[in-house]
């Protein structure tokens with residue numbers, strides 16, 4: 001056996017020979033010999049390697065980007081070293097494999113190996129502990145290695161799978177943004193959408209909630225359906241109901257559920273139809289266009305008035321312009337668009353806006369029922385049961401109260417019982433007002449009826465007199 005001295009001197013000799021070789025033999029010749037050797041060995045190898053470089057000319061290689069994202073989810077499992085980062089735009093931490101690290105993955109029973117290779121422009125490899133390697137001059141690539149016999153499967157199925165998975169991971173990790181329009185274009189710096197409303201906290205009828213969620217699920221999966229039927233991949237929703245019944249809250253829950261950006265369009269700030277079209281074209285895929293209080297938006301009530309609108313030179317967006325932008329030829333330029341109109345007065349809208357195909361789903365958000373109340377109590381008071389529930393349920397059947405009004409009562413700074421007692425008092429007060437109004441109306445009706453009867457009695461008296 002070797003003693004440690006012999007071993008040390010052997011290693012020192014190897015290093016010396018390597019250094020001398022590196023210095024005496026020019027770099028180009030060394031590279032040539034190395035690659036020749038690799039080529040020779042590859043002929044006898046059962047392995048096949050695909051190289052995925054970071055850049056394709058000046059442009060980023062999308063396969064590299066996808067691999068980077070996809071491998072981030074594998075890195076924490078199968079490597080000993082990972083890089084971690086988080087950008088402002090991301091919801092969660094991102095993991096990446098480090099230089100020279102290897103990650104294995106299994107696809108339909110095939111084992112593949114990924115390795116991140118970093119090479120400096122002079123051709124030397126950078127390892128993860130190369131502290132002084134300049135990142136500016138490094139050329140990165142992934143090597144994907146697997147058994148030769150799986151070549152077709154990896155190219156035809158595995159790589160597309162990696163691309164698709166990366167897309168999904170990216171979309172799920174992107175923070176939602178809310179965009180607003182200003183001077184004819186979307187703001188350059190959209191705001192991070194931090195609205196916490198979700199379908200778990202939204203207080204609406206359970207059945208309605210299930211229906212909406214199913215509708216959204218089906219929409220997201222329906223790419224092939226829209227392609228087959230020749231329709232733009234978009235869906236229109238009309239949310240209508242009194243103020244404070246949760247129209248904006250539902251939009252927030254939809255955006256959070258789908259992880260879609262929101263484009264909040266203020267039509268009063270859009271100068272004409274052309275700009276409106278540009279704004280809609282400027283939306284990204286997988287997003288929700290929101291036009292709130294459509295009934296209050298000037299000049300949109302009636303298509304007949306379009307001519308006057310153009311003439312008055314003030315706000316030139318017309319109903320036809322809006323309808324064209326939303327479902328005309330240009331609407332097909334984007335994908336996965338949801339368009340939401342809200343109104344407190346559905347009856348004021350032009351029927352053209354409501355026709356099937358434009359507003360695929362019309363959702364009535366109404367006053368609070370008992371199931372919605374229970375959700376609000378869970379949200380605000382963190383309780384699911386209370387002895388006062390029975391009384392509240394009866395009162396909710398007798399008065400109309402919006403979720404917003406109830407939320408206000410439940411956010412008062414007191415304990416659960418006090419809050420519910422206050423809520424009962426406010427419901428009783430509403431009930432009394434309603435009864436007073438009803439009484440007044442009854443008295444008025446009786447009075448009118450009395451006058452009418454007196455009048456007809458007088459008429460018939462006169463009539464009989466005349467007849468006689």
Ligand SMILES: Nc1ncnc2c1ncn2[C@@H]1O[C@H](COP(=O)(O)OP(=O)(O)OP(=O)(O)O)[C@@H](O)[C@H]1O
Pocket residue numbers: 201202203204241242243244245246247248249250344403404405407
């Ligand atoms: N269905 C609901 N579930 C939970 N909270 C609700 C609901 N409806 C209203 N709220 C509460 O009331 C507030 C106002 O509701 P929201 O803005 O969603 O109503 P809206 O119907 O859009 O009103 P408006 O027509 O005035 O725009 C919300 O911030 C939320 O706190």
